[in-house]
Amino acid sequence: MMNLVEALLTGDRLALSRLLTQVENGTQDGRFALNELFQHTGKAHLVGVTGAPGVGKSSLVNQLALHIRSHNNKTIAIIAVDPTSPFTGGAVLGDRVRMRNLAGDNGVFIRSMASRGTLGGLAHATSAMVQVFDAAGFDIILIETVGAGQAEVDIARLAHTTLVVDAPGMGDDIQAIKAGILEIADILVINKADRPGLENIEHALRGMLGMAHPTQRLFRHHGNFEIVEAASDVQGSTNHLWIPPIQKTIATDGTGIPELAESIFRHASYLESSGDWSLRERSRLESELDALIQDTLTQQFRSNLPAELYDKVLGHILERKLSPWEAVETLINGRLR
């Protein structure tokens, strides 16, 4: 395994591929490797791309990667989190169109990831894969999630910069569900901007960002949303404020992609100059530490707990002799032993 880690650090793409598999499957070897790799992480710019199905996220990610590769000479890793059919075990969306455009470029590495059944498992596996790409020296890691559920939001929270992608004509119900993910947007993208309904969606998005009072603007400050009076604070100290811009794109022909890339780089500069970069890094690693503490405590507890005792207590719950709360008291503080 150490050979793989060393090979990865020297740029070996086969080692990268193998380590990603280990880490995605949560093997012991994968965990050892993460342990070794961690000291080499913390340099990549993590960019999350999320939004409802059908808005064209894959094409957008494809075009972004192509543009950045040819204009900025940065290396790019793409993690595409696909919904998985429980029936086939494979990715529903099949081979990605973009793979054709980016194939042969050694500065791009694309990895599709299957959704995990367990809550939290997806975010955890994504986070681990991000660490591998980061240690391997990729400058930008694009994390694309399909969907608008809580799991997708949590994955996006890993990122330094989060793009929420929308498109005209997706229907009001879709709009409603998206309100929840607007919260995490650093940059709003209206893709398919040549379609009818552009004005409506732009108006709606500006409305959601604009809050109740037209003089108030929403902005993100040290990772949290705050509301300020537009007339005063916003204009005064633009260095330390970030108002999510709305970028219009047509991913299929590349319209608006250079401006979007520019916006992403501008956000990275903002994060660094405002101190938000390290705050986000701190909050991300704190979540990671907390999740690991929780897992470890639970595993240690369960492996020390006699299975008969657990079964007995569960039986009491099923018979309604013990409430789940009382059962936890019993198991953890040992009252019934």
Next chain:
Amino acid sequence: MMNLVEALLTGDRLALSRLLTQVENGTQDGRFALNELFQHTGKAHLVGVTGAPGVGKSSLVNQLALHIRSHNNKTIAIIAVDPTSPFTGGAVLGDRVRMRNLAGDNGVFIRSMASRGTLGGLAHATSAMVQVFDAAGFDIILIETVGAGQAEVDIARLAHTTLVVDAPGMGDDIQAIKAGILEIADILVINKADRPGLENIEHALRGMLGMAHPTQRLFRHHGNFEIVEAASDVQGSTNHLWIPPIQKTIATDGTGIPELAESIFRHASYLESSGDWSLRERSRLESELDALIQDTLTQQFRSNLPAELYDKVLGHILERKLSPWEAVETLINGRLR
């Protein structure tokens, strides 16, 4: 608080309402109440209703409740989990249409629930509210979730019977994302069945259920999916097999609602005769117990851990001197103290 619990058990609707609020907010009083109420739970039939936005779940739930109230004399609680706008703090979908139809019927109680920001929080709060309704003696608890993300799937897993609702003309992308939630369907509903595209969607759903080989059928057995040869087992032992039926409805005019209600009751009978009812009950309460063990262990650990030590270790992680895994070793096994 005990007065509220007693009042709830005698059918007091104001007490019900207040306890639901306590429980949704996770207050200490709410937890005490759940503890007391637990012995009175385990009787209700929990029915989950999920599916992508725009398929008409709310109207369907409304019509189902109306039908069951007027034909089966069962009391019904409805928990509607709405996506919440982070900007307004309120439910996006506003007042529900169905409230007008069901208002004034004391055998129906409708509660809208705001989505929580935290992963797992939504499923946890829903589970607690289900317990309150169950203890209050409601025969059927309909849990409606908006969306198709992991959180929605987890909420649906609480249910004895899960309806996955679809509609013609929702687009291919929406279909793709839905493959993941088909896994949990006990009953498939095609709502808006008067719309063009009915044949397509029916074909697609049958295809997803039918697997690769036309002689194989998918069925649910003891809570898990299995594949059998259609020619042999399926016809032989229908008592112990459940093949998810596809029900076509037009919720707006009530078409197909009686058949859907019948299907739900048939599923309840199947669960009881096959032994799946108690298996699902066991698995539900086991998840509940495990989540509670995890929370309690983590809370106890964190409250015993000096904040300075945690901060110091987190600092080492940020400086890449310690990996998160090494940090957990340090904190839990105390190596660095």
